[in-house]
Amino acid sequence: MEPALLNDLAARARGLVTDERRALLGITGAPGAGKTTLAVALVQRLRADGVAVAHVPMDGFHLADAALVERGILDRKGAIETFDVHGYLALLRRLRTELDHDVLAPDFERTLEQPIAGAISVRPQDRLVVTEGNYLLDERDAWPEVRAALDETWFVEVPDDVRVERLVRRHVEFGKPDPEARAWVAHVDEPNARRIVAxxxxxxxxxxGALI
Structure with missing residues (x-):
């Protein structure tokens, strides 16, 4: 990542931190834009600067495959309806108010392609939580309440051709043949991307995101 950009973003994130409350920063953007890369780099930089910060991806609120099969939407995994928005919102509210004990959050295991409960610990001393996910700015269902629970939301963008190739490589890395990966990107990821970019x-x- 460009050092100057990381410096500027880290300074902005530090500005959200106060002694009185835990701050919540959201990072969003279309699939493949670089949200996780930015979140990880930002958290590492803030920790190096002495900020007590946790990283809690929204992906831990993917519905498990069993729930997707039950609902008949396994072939749309990653679409907005395949996330537990109410569970995610409840966690954000807990992170804001429960400051006297660890708060456990789920993560997403990409090799298994499944959520893992209780995988992330947010400690009482963590004064900032960085969360990232696709739909943090959406207008449907409880997503506006998610946005309201965040102090700031940043949008990461890159040219579509760069982003699509990143997505294809990711799907291939985690087991899809190249033609299947490209078909998934075209028919699942890209409709989601248009919704997010809107x-x-x-x-x-x-x-x-080209600087990330």
Whole structure:
């Protein structure tokens, strides 16, 4: 990542931190934009600067495959309806208010392609939580309440051709043959991307993902 960009983003994130409350920062963008890469780099930089910070991806609230099969939507895994928005919102509210004990959060295991309960610990001393996911700015269901629970939401964007190739490589890395990966990107990831990009203007900050 460009050092100057990381410096600027880390300074902005530190500005959210106060002694009185735990701050919540959201990072969003279309699939393959670089949300996780940015979140990880930002958390590492903040920790190096002495900030007590936790990273809690939204992906831990993927519905498990069994639940997707039950609902008949396994072939749309990653679409907005395949996440537990109410569970995610409840966690964000707990992170804001429960400061006297560890709060456990789920993570997502990409090799298994399944959520893992209780995999992340947010400690009482953590004054900032960085969360990232696709739909943080969406207008449907409880997603506006998710946005309201966050102090700021940043939108990461990259050119579509770069983003699509990143997605194809990711799907291939985790087991899909190249033609299947490209078909999944075209028929599942890209409709999701259009929905996400339509909410870009609602972000507090737009980050150039080409610099990540």
């Amino acid at each position: 909410r870009r203007s609602a972000a507090d900050l737009v980050v150039d």
